[in-house]
Amino acid sequence: MFLRKVINNAKRLAPNIRTMASQGPLVDLTVDNDGVSIMTMQRPPVNSLNLDLLRELSKSLDEVAKNKSRGLILTSSSPTVFSAGLDIMEMYKPDFKRAEEFWTTLQDVWFKLFGSNFVTAAAINGHAPAGGCLLAMSCEYRVMVQGKFTIGLNETALGIVAPTWFMDTMCHTIPVREAEYALTTARMFTVDEALKVRLVDESASDKADAINKCKSFIKKFERIPPLARSITKQKIRQAPLKNLQENRKADCEEFLAYLKNPKVQQSLDMYIQSLKKKA
Amino acid sequence: MFLRKVINNAKRLAPNIRTMASQGPLVDLTVDNDGVSIMTMQRPPVNSLNLDLLRELSKSLDEVAKNKSRGLILTSSSPTVFSAGLDIMEMYKPDFKRAEEFWTTLQDVWFKLFGSNFVTAAAINGHAPAGGCLLAMSCEYRVMVQGKFTIGLNETALGIVAPTWFMDTMCHTIPVREAEYALTTARMFTVDEALKVRLVDESASDKADAINKCKSFIKKFERIPPLARSITKQKIRQAPLKNLQENRKADCEEFLAYLKNPKVQQSLDMYIQSLKKKA
Amino acid sequence: MFLRKVINNAKRLAPNIRTMASQGPLVDLTVDNDGVSIMTMQRPPVNSLNLDLLRELSKSLDEVAKNKSRGLILTSSSPTVFSAGLDIMEMYKPDFKRAEEFWTTLQDVWFKLFGSNFVTAAAINGHAPAGGCLLAMSCEYRVMVQGKFTIGLNETALGIVAPTWFMDTMCHTIPVREAEYALTTARMFTVDEALKVRLVDESASDKADAINKCKSFIKKFERIPPLARSITKQKIRQAPLKNLQENRKADCEEFLAYLKNPKVQQSLDMYIQSLKKKA
Numbered sequence: 092m093f094l095r096k097v098i099n100n101a102k103r104l105a106p107n108i109r110t111m112a113s114q115g116p117l118v119d120l121t122v123d124n125d126g127v128s129i130m131t132m133q134r135p136p137v138n139s140l141n142l143d144l145l146r147e148l149s150k151s152l153d154e155v156a157k158n159k160s161r162g163l164i165l166t167s168s169s170p171t172v173f174s175a176g177l178d179i180m181e182m183y184k185p186d187f188k189r190a191e192e193f194w195t196t197l198q199d200v201w202f203k204l205f206g207s208n209f210v211t212a213a214a215i216n217g218h219a220p221a222g223g224c225l226l227a228m229s230c231e232y233r234v235m236v237q238g239k240f241t242i243g244l245n246e247t248a249l250g251i252v253a254p255t256w257f258m259d260t261m262c263h264t265i266p267v268r269e270a271e272y273a274l275t276t277a278r279m280f281t282v283d284e285a286l287k288v289r290l291v292d293e294s295a296s297d298k299a300d301a302i303n304k305c306k307s308f309i310k311k312f313e314r315i316p317p318l319a320r321s322i323t324k325q326k327i328r329q330a331p332l333k334n335l336q337e338n339r340k341a342d343c344e345e346f347l348a349y350l351k352n353p354k355v356q357q358s359l360d361m362y363i364q365s366l367k368k369k370a
Numbered sequence: 371m372f373l374r375k376v377i378n379n380a381k382r383l384a385p386n387i388r389t390m391a392s393q394g395p396l397v398d399l400t401v402d403n404d405g406v407s408i409m410t411m412q413r414p415p416v417n418s419l420n421l422d423l424l425r426e427l428s429k430s431l432d433e434v435a436k437n438k439s440r441g442l443i444l445t446s447s448s449p450t451v452f453s454a455g456l457d458i459m460e461m462y463k464p465d466f467k468r469a470e471e472f473w474t475t476l477q478d479v480w481f482k483l484f485g486s487n488f489v490t491a492a493a494i495n496g497h498a499p500a501g502g503c504l505l506a507m508s509c510e511y512r513v514m515v516q517g518k519f520t521i522g523l524n525e526t527a528l529g530i531v532a533p534t535w536f537m538d539t540m541c542h543t544i545p546v547r548e549a550e551y552a553l554t555t556a557r558m559f560t561v562d563e564a565l566k567v568r569l570v571d572e573s574a575s576d577k578a579d580a581i582n583k584c585k586s587f588i589k590k591f592e593r594i595p596p597l598a599r600s601i602t603k604q605k606i607r608q609a610p611l612k613n614l615q616e617n618r619k620a621d622c623e624e625f626l627a628y629l630k631n632p633k634v635q636q637s638l639d640m641y642i643q644s645l646k647k648k649a
Numbered sequence: 650m651f652l653r654k655v656i657n658n659a660k661r662l663a664p665n666i667r668t669m670a671s672q673g674p675l676v677d678l679t680v681d682n683d684g685v686s687i688m689t690m691q692r693p694p695v696n697s698l699n700l701d702l703l704r705e706l707s708k709s710l711d712e713v714a715k716n717k718s719r720g721l722i723l724t725s726s727s728p729t730v731f732s733a734g735l736d737i738m739e740m741y742k743p744d745f746k747r748a749e750e751f752w753t754t755l756q757d758v759w760f761k762l763f764g765s766n767f768v769t770a771a772a773i774n775g776h777a778p779a780g781g782c783l784l785a786m787s788c789e790y791r792v793m794v795q796g797k798f799t800i801g802l803n804e805t806a807l808g809i810v811a812p813t814w815f816m817d818t819m820c821h822t823i824p825v826r827e828a829e830y831a832l833t834t835a836r837m838f839t840v841d842e843a844l845k846v847r848l849v850d851e852s853a854s855d856k857a858d859a860i861n862k863c864k865s866f867i868k869k870f871e872r873i874p875p876l877a878r879s880i881t882k883q884k885i886r887q888a889p890l891k892n893l894q895e896n897r898k899a900d901c902e903e904f905l906a907y908l909k910n911p912k913v914q915q916s917l918d919m920y921i922q923s924l925k926k927k928a
């Protein structure tokens with residue numbers, strides 16, 4: 092029953108999620124003429140967050156912390172997907188040593204993004220389910236391209252429970268009542284729905300427009316002394332940051348225990364088989 | 371001064387609240403053709419929550435946890451009142467052993483409803499003041515019948531302070547700024563006002579319509595693996611649940627100390643006399 | 650770079666902020682014919698909160714706690730400024746003994762206002778930046794006069810980080826997502842913008858209208874037993890109150906350490922020179 096549900100959701104929600112061997116850098120980081128860091132995820136086909144992509148994101152975030160740019164815009168090279176979220180191949184029959192590094196690197200990326208001292212904005216130019224939504228919500232501002240794209244923490248649809256810090260990040264963005272409804276129903280918001288609850292701040296006609304609007308947000312801080320700004324941001328984000336800081340290890344162990352559950356492995360297996368048949 | 375206020379509020383707010391001996395079961399629990407549990411409070415005239423009704427609610431919630439229905443809809447057999455809240459006869463010149471059981475049973479009902487692993491919705495087909503509002507807010511979804519019905523935590527109007535967990539439940543539903551205003555002013559929301567702050571999620575033309583809309587909500591979970599759904603719900607409700615779990619005893623003692631206050635007993639006495647004169 | 654920003658902000662934001670020797674009482678407290686306490690800040694030109702004004706506010710709040718009036722309305726004698734916030738002359742080359750008293754008195758005023766057992770409302774008849782906004786937010790209801798007036802916690806614009814309890818007070822009033830955006834961007838809300846996020850509850854045509862609307866709010870409690878009302882208010886405000894109560898000393902030391910920072914003194918110096926040149 093549980094497995095059939097997961098497979099049906101898999102077919103419905105993720106028709107194109109396959110993993111590919113990586114070629115070249117998975118993250119492109121450039122500082123453009125306006126002095127803004129543009130960080131582009133480019134792991135075909137859908138920016139699934141595997142250990143390699145997370146490592147590069149983590150390293151790139153360190154670079155932004157040092158490059159004295161005016162702020163960061165996170166975006167995707169794909170025309171249809173911002174990021175499809177965590178790569179399930181990291182969870183399927185895992186090497187547990189690698190799985191542990193996978194999870195701690197995901198935690199690192201969140202700390203560096205959600206708790207960064209530089210200004211952050213997401214130019215969401217495609218679908219942003221699960222971990223993709225988490226990355227977007229960890230920024231301080233979200234602009235999403237109009238179209239058929241959707242965004243949300245839809246973990247439950249695949250039988251997964253979003254970790255507490257995913258929930259904390261969502262409750263920092265939208266009201267708790269909206270968050271509960273969205274999390275339990277695996278709600279994927281259209282751009283208009285996301286605007287209404289302020290899961291995103293602005294819509295855009297295309298990627299270039301989204302990046303320009305992110306830049307306008309970053310420009311707001313031109314006259315704000317950067318130290319006061321960054322401490323203020325980190326202070327108001329303190330509770331979620333502290334929550335994970337104090338529970339990093341337990342959070343990782345919970346993830347590993349989840350992977351060791353035979354039922355979970357069985358459902359991942361059926362899920363992957365169904366994707367293979369489709370392809 | 372305090373007492374006069376309470377009496378005036380009593381006359382104004384609760385013209386029909388009398389208690390009656392119970393006849394037959396106070397809760398009707400049936401699983402209907404759609405596989406949904408319908409739990410109907412039926413303690414005439416206004417579903418005042420006395421120990422007997424709370425015990426039956428608690429037992430019925432245990433049954434739903436086991437009956438493998440698709441979810442629970444909580445409603446009332448009365449055409450005008452969902453539930454009038456706590457029965458003040460349990461507080462007036464109480465037997466303290468019974469009063470203690472009364473309060474711990476109320477806590478139990480809340481734990482089982484607010485923290486349930488099954489889907490919950492309230493078809494609010496009448497007034498829902500105080501404890502009636504608490505029951506509705508403890509569900510995951512609220513549909514309220516249009517008409518002259520109102521809903522809210524109006525404890526202060528009768529000189530009562532809502533316990534912390536009543537407040538936590540309200541702050542889980544509406545913004546804290548709205549909750550403070552509502553709690554201090556004893557605000558009873560019309561259906562339209564409740565919709566605006568999302569104290570209720572939908573309005574309905576009558577009870578049947580309300581139940582249908584609750585079913586549509588429950589149907590949303592058809593494709594969601596139930597374990598992931600229920601853990602997600604319990605995780606996002608963790609803070610209020612833990613708050614009371616850690617303070618059950620102190621919370622109960624606070625209630626008993628309140629009942630021992632002669633001023634409180636005096637005001638309940640005047641309140642009850644005024645109702646008798648009216649009847 | 651940092652200093653230039655601060656100076657530019659100073660010129661832009663606070664063209665008229667000068668300090669003057671005080672003449673007579675800085676707070677006027679009267680109980681009017683409706684039995685309502687009207688507390689008027691009257692420290693020309695802009696009700697900058699120096700130690701003297703804070704002391705008088707603290708003393709006046711004690712009086713209201715005892716005078717059995719029906720509630721408090723906080724307002725300003727200035728036609729254009731509610732309060733310009735903390736007086737920077739208390740921070741510039743400070744006597745540290747006085748600076749410590751300055752900060753603890755500010756904490757006292759907040760405890761007495763935010764945690765008061767009497768009803769509080771702010772008739773905001775002018776600009777309310779920074780500490781002025783804090784005073785308004787600490788009340789239970791806010792009515793603001795339409796015009797070119799603005800309100801907000803704009804500390805970052807001057808290179809200052811709002812203390813945690815300023816942030817807590819804002820998050821008790823508006824959603825955390827709005828608060829983060831406002832705090833980091835030093836956002837000053839117009840009356841319409843403030844109404845939209847409910848940073849203020851109503852607008853008014855002039856000061857008299859604002860005071861009348863505050864009185865209508867206070868009148869709502871005529872029938873509510875005052876003890877239940879005040880305990881309810883203090884309970885729902887418990888988390889922010891407890892937060893500062895447990896950190897009063899550390900919070901004060903953080904402020905004093907800030908004043909001892911040579912960079913801060915240098916920027917205050919340049920700020921004050923620029924104001925002098927202007928005058």
